[in-house]
Amino acid sequence: MDIRLQSFLKVWELKSFTKAAQNLNLTQPAVSQHIKSLEKEYNSRFLNYKGKDLILTDSGKILLEYANKIKLSEIFFIENIKQSSSKIKSIKFGATLTIGEFTLESILFEMFRNFDNYNLEIYVENTKKNLEMLEKGEIHFSLVEGLFDKTKYYFKVLKNEKFILTVSKDHNLATKSNIRIEDILNETLIIREKGSGSREILERALVDKNFNLKNFSQKIEISNVNLIKSLVKSNLGISFMYKDAAKKEIDAGELIEVKVEDFTIEKEFNFIYMDDELYIKELIYFYEFLKQNMIT
Incomplete structure (x- = not known):
């Protein structure tokens, strides 16, 4: 991933050039130069200050979405490379509390039996935590019963409850x-x-x-x-x-x-994922299994 994009993401995450530089083990002038270089290349301003608060410009919002996709792709690419020599892949997914503790209970045995060629890791957290893990590439998909921004994620409806x-x-x-x-x-x-x-x-x-x-x-x-x-x-x-x-x-x-x-x-139970070509085959398999086995 372009070091300039890394600097941009870290500055926005920490809302500080100084903290971003410390986190990346760079000097503050170096981080500032990375941002300036991006702005010069694309002839656009990405970050501004409103008083003491750092804010994104409209162009910055577009760059943020683009940079996050690249970062996520890199995480899954590295993970895929590490697993390429293994016969068993790891799939990590999250579920919100009702789905994780109750809806999945009756189908977990069948899931483990059907996907015995995968190492499965399941995290049961609330909606906010699930979406954070998804965006950071810590899980491959999430089963969410709550409300979420449908413009930010790919999703498929599992059932109405x-x-x-x-x-x-x-x-x-x-x-x-x-x-x-x-x-x-x-x-x-x-x-x-x-x-x-x-x-x-x-x-x-x-x-x-x-x-x-x-x-x-x-x-x-x-x-x-x-x-x-x-x-x-x-x-x-x-x-x-x-x-x-x-x-x-x-x-x-x-x-x-x-x-x-x-x-x-009555609300939807949704299968949510990010734009991930490396794992799309697995995502389709898991969605189809869950859609078929969840009691309606």
Whole structure:
């Protein structure tokens, strides 16, 4: 990768010429010269200061997208070279919490059996972390249940999933056939952490109905879905979650799905990847397997 592009990426990442130079083991004048050389070659300004803040120009945004693609291609190229003499390739992928902990559970055995010629590494993180890992080339693809910028990534829909309100079988709402949002505002709402796709989906759905999380009298924030379900089962609060996450408990009668009037939420589970020609064959194989085996 062109050292000038490396300097540009590092300056933008650290928002500082001095810190970029230190990180790259270069002098600050050298890093500044790299940026000037790029700007001279393309006859365009890429970085400006707005007060003390470093900002990208419109041309800088284009260069950033281009440089990131080159960087990602280089990461996968080096990885491919290292694996070229091995019969077994490594595939790393991420999954958001509902998919990673619940949706994949029933198909993991079949996945390992079908892809026994690959070393598989699976990372279960929230949506924000998954997308960060994808952009850095730390994973080859990601299975995401949350919202994301569809202009930044390649993606294929795996399935549509209902996002439901769950309560304990002992909760007074468990026997209600239909309720309104106003009927649950005095309840203790158990929600996921910031950065979670599930939380963002709930927040947006509430805003669409002119409500927000502040309208609830009490909130508990937890990053672990199993712990959330335990609290709900113990009747310590109510929670919105994907139906996949609550399926076992609903089937066992431990959790009850409560219909909320005019508040039906259904979202996509997506297979997300970057522009990666070196692994496109593997990406297609994995997508087709997941699409076929995920319960709709």
